[in-house]
Amino acid sequence: MARIPPPVAAVRTAVRRGLADLPEDALVLVACSGGADSLALASAARFARRRAGLVTVDHGLQEGSDRRARSVAAWARDAGFDPVRIETVSVAGLTGGPEAAARTARYTALTTAAAELGAAAVLLGHTRDDQAETVLLALARGAGPRGLAGMPVRRGVLRRPLLDVARADTRKACAALGLAPWEDPHNTDPAYARSRVRATVLPALVDALGPAVLGNLARTASLAAADTAALDELAGAALEQSRSEAGLSVAVLTGLLPAVRGRVLHSWARELGAPGGALAYRHVVALDALVTGWHGQGSVHLPGGIEVARRSGDLVRVVPAHIK
Incomplete structure (x- = not known):
């Protein structure tokens, strides 16, 4: 029996752990853009779950985004995902910058799709590297513990099972599985703060402090999230007393x-x-x-x-x- 490549095993194990509380026959949806992170996540979910569907969101912000969404959907159908949906959204009129507006529109579309399809969870492909970037951005804007808590593992129907998986491993998993990820040009566009952190700040930190800095930043988010949850509970009781x-x-x-x-x-x-x-x-x-x-x-x-x-x-x- 062929040995499973370690990056593939890492992604599959993370998905299994992230869904361990759900019944075997529960429908799980994967939010997939076609990038390496969400493509590796989708493949792992299809392997691990009896019922796995896929949703790809077309924000309409890039030329050819509709063709890419159709390509992702076609791959998903061929891979056995059911149901497969393309959600077309508009960011017009939404508050915040383009990133925030796109995120709001995307999450609204995903939670709506989950409700309509009766899905128990929607999986997002954020990795340990994404979490490290989020913590650094929160530090830069002077955020408190809530900001340093980064992205939650769960919020409502949304789940992020790959927050302990390195971005490099999702790329290696795609290569091992013969998957061809799409490279989002926004990820390297210096107009976006996250792209600048990804391209310059994180590599500089790794050079100066070693590769463990990424995991340590992500761990900081986990610790801050636990502390924030405890303080929020105390504050809820204190509000009623006040x-x-x-x-x-x-x-x-x-x-x-x-x-x-x-x-x-x-x-x-x-x-x-x-x-x-x-x-x-x-x-x-x-x-x-x-x-x-x-x-x-x-x-x-x-x-x-x-x-x-x-x-x-x-x-x-x-x-x-x-x-x-």
Whole structure:
């Protein structure tokens, strides 16, 4: 019996572990662009699962993207995937830069497809290298623990079973299996921050610190994710304890650990209607100053036209006079 090449075995093992909690007959979908990571993932899922389908998303952002999507779908049908779907999306009107808008459109399409097809999971092909890049980008923008936690292994129906697998191994797996990956030109386009990190920053770190730096960065994400989950749980309970008839009790908030209080204030601001994409660190700091640095200052203005003030020992939302 021929020996399975180690990179192929690594990808297959990761997929099996990532789906170990699902019944054997559960439908699993693979999100596949045709790149090495998602192609290796798709092959492993087809090998490991009785029911494996595939979804390829056409963002319409590159010339010939529709032809590539049809090519990926044709390969999937020949390989025995069922069902196979092409999802065509538009990024028009979506917030954020082109990468963020494309990601939002893609994940919406994937979760919708999963719901319509009754899939138990949608597999994404992000690797250990992708996680390392995510951590570095989070550090560069001054993100806190939530940003350093990187991409979660699971979020809803989406799963990332390859976060412990090196990008080099997905390429080697494709070569061993005779698969021809598509090379996305966006991955080498210096207009994108992630592409610059991939092309220059990570190689420089590996040269300076050794190849273990990639795994260490990914491990940092795992540790930060666990800590963040614990703090979020504490903050959820603290938010309920802090509630008053008017808003939030300053006395209760004062007694909270700063890390917990910051999360409570962030969650409360979201409850009031502040959009998450616009709610920044400085807004939470300003709210915290109403609790810990009170000297009679005026209201704090949050995104979404929300105004918060300290009144009679509570943080309260201020209702403008013209709508009272």
